[in-house]
Amino acid sequence: MSNDANDSSDAESLVEEHEQRINDLVADVDDPAELGADEDDGFSMQLAGLELDRRDFMKAGAATGLASAAGAFAGCQTALPDGKTPSDSGGGGDGGSQGASASHGHFVPPGEKDEYYGFWSGGHSGEIRVIGIPSMRELQRIPVFNTEPARGYGFDDQSSEMLEQAGDYTWGDNHHPNLSETDGDYDGEYLYVNDKANGRIARVNLKYFETDAIVDVPNVQCIHGTTVLSPDTKYVLGNGEFRAPLPNDGRDVNNPEEYTALFSAVDPESMETAWQVKVDGNLDIVDTGKEGRWAISSCYNSEEATEIQGMTRDDRDYAKVFDIPAIEQAVENGNYEEVNGVPVVDGTRESDLNSGDEPLVRYISTPKSPHCVEVGPDGKYAFIAGKLSPTVTMLDLDKIGEVDDPADAVAGRPKVGLGPLHTTFDGNGHAYTSLFIDSQVAKWDIEEAANAELGSSDPVIEKQDVHYNPGHIQALEAMTTDPDGEWLISLNKLSKDRFLPVGPIHPDNDQLIHIGDGEKEMEIVADHPAYPEPHDCVFAHRDKINPATTWDKADYEGEKPFVTAENSGVERTGENSVHVKASSKRSEYGMYDFTVQEGDEVRLTVTNVEGVRDIIHGVAIPEHDVNLAVAPQDTREVTFTADDPGVYWIYCTYFCSALHLEMRSRMIVEPSE
């Protein structure tokens, strides 16, 4: 392939690469039948461009990976990118020439506040981002799986210990933020998010906008899809994506047929893993019904291959529907194997078919490699986007438990466009599905799709170009029983030429789309660059979130002291250890200086005694790699070793008053000798 870095030849080089790879792949295919159409709906793999126009067929760049799937695009060389840059392509509703007048209130004037909180996962940045809607301004970052000095996260003792106990990693890959629910609505208590990279789930306390717990879920290497069990957050559920030996301790490393994937349930209070379910294939995304019984996961690689050609070989994969009460009953009945302290029940097809009981997991055939699952606001359907099929499979959740053949619960399979990944809702009967390959959002009519015969429906009302290659899309409160409509965010993976260039690492592009109540056309109102790499977001009306503006010391009483000026001081706690306690207020710490001996382990406890909001005091210790952030009425602690004799000026890193520069304490480390 071409390694030419010349950007202007994007389209050409991709065409070359595309053709070459298709030729290679065709040569590799053992069974020509694999190149044929999907037998079920006669459509999903017929991407030969006969029924679709150029835009619907393939876009430069985005489709190249798809083209590498075995044979999917064989024979399609006639439909090529036309070499236009995407910004040449026009596309309705860009708003490019409409300016602020078309902002629909996107612009929040100085002194006014946003109406919604948006919680963005930060992907491999490891953080959660809080973004105001509709202004799209980043209001806060919440470090979760990363370490972050401005908030002292991973620097103070408490967060350091939490990270250490959860695997001692300094990063994670967070994908799916979920708000805790009571009676099916957001209760503003917690946000839960997964770490795909290390199989963890974290909890963010929304009183303080801080991570307060992380569990390293046993037996799983990767948790991808994550959701809370509606309506009352009974569990946080995690899809184990990568198949691995169980346990992954060196056994069976060369026997992939012994690998397995697990579906995990974590208790939202104790953050301990309640149970796990062993399944076939790779688990991708998960959502639950509104009734508390069903959790629906998408599955790819039902082939259980270890290489991409094998993973995409067969034309069919599965959605898996977990019957939560049945799984709980199996655990209660003792029908499990305990692995690393966790009850693991067997939810593989073979086991379920042989058990004679109601299955723990229903396997429902779908076109191959589906991606996202979302359950609609009324809880009636689960929407499973096709990814490699241009369709969305609708499962009727009322029927799942009734039908003998789970396939009979498929209520619709509208074709929506190429590369459908995620679906969201306006609460007025419309679904919006992101089309990764088409770089579009398709709006379609849910009931029309449900009423049509499988494979024959065409419920698409409108398509909106986005820039470029959307992953998750989310409309306001779309995951509740009462979506608010008005705004939809398209989390576009590529931004290419949409912003000033900032080097080879490009930002993503989160586009704000006005959808109103769904009766008018979609309109792109604003582009917002995003640091790599948000995956998903969730919105809550501001009335549902009630953060504290200062700390309530009752929340840490007994764990940490409250240090005032009067009880500031140094106490020797051992031959080589001291405990230093200091208050802080504008513009002084409780002690102007303190002395320790070379080699001392120093435990430093700092309280901010102020009662007013937004007066934070920092605690930077030069050349000791420490920075704490102590908010009003809060106490933070850090332990370090005073290895090097000398004078070190501890200083305040949060600009707190006109005499902020003078806010210092002098640590004197006397040489041993």
Add this chain to the structure above:
Amino acid sequence: MSNDANDSSDAESLVEEHEQRINDLVADVDDPAELGADEDDGFSMQLAGLELDRRDFMKAGAATGLASAAGAFAGCQTALPDGKTPSDSGGGGDGGSQGASASHGHFVPPGEKDEYYGFWSGGHSGEIRVIGIPSMRELQRIPVFNTEPARGYGFDDQSSEMLEQAGDYTWGDNHHPNLSETDGDYDGEYLYVNDKANGRIARVNLKYFETDAIVDVPNVQCIHGTTVLSPDTKYVLGNGEFRAPLPNDGRDVNNPEEYTALFSAVDPESMETAWQVKVDGNLDIVDTGKEGRWAISSCYNSEEATEIQGMTRDDRDYAKVFDIPAIEQAVENGNYEEVNGVPVVDGTRESDLNSGDEPLVRYISTPKSPHCVEVGPDGKYAFIAGKLSPTVTMLDLDKIGEVDDPADAVAGRPKVGLGPLHTTFDGNGHAYTSLFIDSQVAKWDIEEAANAELGSSDPVIEKQDVHYNPGHIQALEAMTTDPDGEWLISLNKLSKDRFLPVGPIHPDNDQLIHIGDGEKEMEIVADHPAYPEPHDCVFAHRDKINPATTWDKADYEGEKPFVTAENSGVERTGENSVHVKASSKRSEYGMYDFTVQEGDEVRLTVTNVEGVRDIIHGVAIPEHDVNLAVAPQDTREVTFTADDPGVYWIYCTYFCSALHLEMRSRMIVEPSE
């Protein structure tokens, strides 16, 4: 003091605290003369509210720290906060009711680009932020002193080694970003920034928007002010703020009179420390003239005290003017002491007075504790903001070398308001000074101030309320010889009630102010929340920055290989070490799997062979704390130990194609047995 966390009683509790502290401080004052007025300009410490209205006197909260300065506010109890919340206070030009129509082009429509790059320091977050102007959208983050997984910074071998060699810290406190200059204009090559916490200076390569060098400057604990020497970036200059023993190795820890502060010059190419100058007092901020000779630093704590009361005791402090060629000559003449490999010349007052030669450093008396120094666009004046004095001291740089008494180079001292910290310029004869205590920006006439008698000028044209407590302010290209006007950013330290609440740690508030050509009134156009805690920013027109969109492999040839699919593979390099090389492209790595032995040290080299921009491939290694970001045509390396036998699915973290999920490589760690 009150520890009451009730926010609504802010004003009352501050009044109480203020009164109590003034009483305490007055009781502590040894010499009543210290409470008197400044004898020089008869104004700087006369803050009794007689000449100023309420707003000009004191605002709730911000002034509390100031009130703690010994005696400065004694007797002023009559002028108290009125208990109004700041949003009650009205203030012209908030734009609150003007909406998008008053945006002056702030809103950049979808598909259009910003006109200016803004480079924000990230404070104790350790990063640089790239923000588009006028949209205020964050386009990119550049990790500098922090570690950051999304870009693999501090994760890949190269950046890890750079951080390790520069002190092995995982954070820094960056304050002052500076763009490299050629012929007095930005050349788009590099950005330099200081780490206040650990006395370091870093360089960001603007071809790749990546940090490429960090120097831990010897002999200094804290570098605060930082600038490049105009017009051709001969040095990066750093103000050592904290006084400490020289060297700080355990000697003299209890003899503060032996402590010293150093002014450092770093070579911008080699990033080695060229020389240092020992000075009296604490150095704060620095800027240089346009002629390449003078560097002007502000100084506080000329008392050389170790506690805040002593630091703010005397009514006068100094600006220091460094004569760069004279210092170079002293070094060349061998008039230095070498400490830790760096020539240190003596620039203390005593030394200079006794030398008989032209002084290396000119000490110019100013009202006490000045903060920022900025040199105006024509290079004529340096503007030294008073902080604890309501004045700005203007130094005539043409006179500095001519006058016998450096005080004669003071060309003006306009009073501008309370808590003046930083000054910026529109290029049309106006200066804009941030007023921390007044929470305002004052626009004033430079020549009018220069033409008035000292202490008598009143050149203020207009004041604009900001929200709240501004630190640095910057207008477009104000630090060049040809400022562009139009926009000014006020980096406000407190946001209080301006955004949706996000917990006790509040964002800062960067306000965008339209200034046009300076002939009309200032107007606040937008509030933008900022993660803690930007200190300063610098702007360059987009025509001056030319980042690459893919890597040029010539830039790392000889250091790192370019791995193609053909030369991907595993090579055993020792009994317990292997080198794994893999290419990457959509949607596959060069190897579907590879096997190592338990305990092996694994060096993994990954090249992205793609030629198209914005197709990044990630390299996440589960449970090994590794994530790399490999941009097109780039190679990254990471070395880790395969301690735990098992199967680990290396996966791509940058969504790159429809088959991104399937982009994996399987690392098999065989047990040793």
